[in-house]
Amino acid sequence: xxxxxxxxxxxxxxxxxxxxxxxxxxxxxxxxxxxxxxxxxxxxxxxxxxxxxxxxxxxxxxxxxxxxxxxxxxxxxxxxxxxxxxxxxxxxxxxxxxxxxxxxxxxxxxxxx
Amino acid sequence: xxxxxxxxxxxxxxxxxxxxxxxxxxxxxxxxxxxxxxxxxxxxxxxxxxxxxxxxxxxxxxxxxxxxxxxxxxxxxxxxxxxxxxxxxxxxxxxxxxxxxxxxxxxxxxxxxx
Numbered sequence: 656x657x658x659x660x661x662x663x664x665x666x667x668x669x670x671x672x673x674x675x676x677x678x679x680x681x682x683x684x685x686x687x688x689x690x691x692x693x694x695x696x697x698x699x700x701x702x703x704x705x706x707x708x709x710x711x712x713x714x715x716x717x718x719x720x721x722x723x724x725x726x727x728x729x730x731x732x733x734x735x736x737x738x739x740x741x742x743x744x745x746x747x748x749x750x751x752x753x754x755x756x757x758x759x760x761x762x763x764x765x766x767x768x
Numbered sequence: 769x770x771x772x773x774x775x776x777x778x779x780x781x782x783x784x785x786x787x788x789x790x791x792x793x794x795x796x797x798x799x800x801x802x803x804x805x806x807x808x809x810x811x812x813x814x815x816x817x818x819x820x821x822x823x824x825x826x827x828x829x830x831x832x833x834x835x836x837x838x839x840x841x842x843x844x845x846x847x848x849x850x851x852x853x854x855x856x857x858x859x860x861x862x863x864x865x866x867x868x869x870x871x872x873x874x875x876x877x878x879x880x881x882x
Contacts, residue, residue, distance in 0.1 A: 661810075696875065698874050698876050699811070701870040701871070704868060704870055754862055756811075756813070759810050760808060
């Protein structure tokens, strides 16, 4: 059973606009959430993370929001750039677990110049 | 040079063959992981190791074995490969340090079993 879900397989956004990628989870024991970016023929690259004790974390153009009551997190990219075109994976770790990550199925973002 | 190196990058083999995928890292991390990715699915954990003497099964360990030869090396073996093990395999590492530590991935091995 998929504990981390990314319901949008793809998203297209104009350059300069905001990209919003969404992720839902079912396990209330998740305490640490991460976003990874993946280019073709490369491994996932860590982008940004958030602890469950926070509701927002920002790093440059990237902001992650966490809504624990809704079991939902989102990644905002502002402004979007063509180089942001990639597959984005949401991942989560369980409290007391062994740092094992549970991944969503990914959203392919295309930023149109 | 890549911090997490996987070899080979691509492999095609036949059903029943024994295959070893290798992973080495220069990050000095204690923790290492093996995942597989299938089309339309996220990455799923096969095995993980917190140090040379510590090996643990992940979500989908059946049909796989691992060896942690040194802090920097973690190998994944398919004892008798079957077609449904065709997938993209990733190795990852993470630091044991205080606080939350992200995992860092290699570039993957694309494995095809005929």
